[in-house]
Amino acid sequence: MTPSSTAADMATNTYSTTAEIRHAIRPWFHEFLSSFTLPLSFHELSLRLHKNLYTFRGNYTIISLLIFIVTLIFRPITAIVFLIIIVAWIYLFIARDEPLVVFDFEIGDRLVLISLTLITIVSVVVAGVWWNLFLTILMAALLVCLHAILRTPDDIESPYGALLDEDGGSYMQV
Numbered sequence: 001m002t003p004s005s006t007a008a009d010m011a012t013n014t015y016s017t018t019a020e021i022r023h024a025i026r027p028w029f030h031e032f033l034s035s036f037t038l039p040l041s042f043h044e045l046s047l048r049l050h051k052n053l054y055t056f057r058g059n060y061t062i063i064s065l066l067i068f069i070v071t072l073i074f075r076p077i078t079a080i081v082f083l084i085i086i087v088a089w090i091y092l093f094i095a096r097d098e099p100l101v102v103f104d105f106e107i108g109d110r111l112v113l114i115s116l117t118l119i120t121i122v123s124v125v126v127a128g129v130w131w132n133l134f135l136t137i138l139m140a141a142l143l144v145c146l147h148a149i150l151r152t153p154d155d156i157e158s159p160y161g162a163l164l165d166e167d168g169g170s171y172m173q174v
Contacts, residue, residue, distance in 0.1 A: 026059055032056060032059050032151075034151075036151055036152065037150070045149055047153075048151065048152065049145065052148035052149075053144070056148070060140070063140060063143060067140050068082065068132065071129075072132055075129070078127045081123060082127075088119075092112050093113060093116055
């Protein structure tokens with residue numbers, strides 16, 4: 001492989017990742033906050049959980065990050081530092097359409113990922129926000145699972161669909 005084809009492949013991979021993430025953020029009011037019902041069975045619950053976790057993964061990520069920033073409300077400098085780290089993740093790893101070039105050297109996605117991960121871990125350790133991170137994970141997991149279980153996916157069929165007529169209200173006569 002030539003260096004130019006490697007750069008083109010990396011740019012294409014990053015672009016497809018960016019497009020996937022942008023597609024993963026669904027409209028908030030039209031889709032995310034609509035159509036809530038209780039599941040009728042454990043099978044339906046697990047199906048909803050699986051489908052909604054995949055469909056709304058971008059929205060769930062945003063909610064989790066917002067919860068983390070809110071837990072840092074009494075530590076404004078730490079909140080600003082982590083906002084900068086989140087922006088660095090978005091800019092350097094997620095939203096980049098071209099390979100990262102510093103002083104005419106191309107830096108690969110793996111090195112960017114390792115660097116951002118280390119910076120994030122060191123920042124969490126130095127700032128001492130382990131408890132905030134733990135609370136964020138618990139609260140986000142609770143909210144995400146609750147939403148994923150209660151939201152009825154658009155493409156899921158009712159387990160009783162064959163019993164109901166076209167109006168959805170009365171049983172079919174056999």
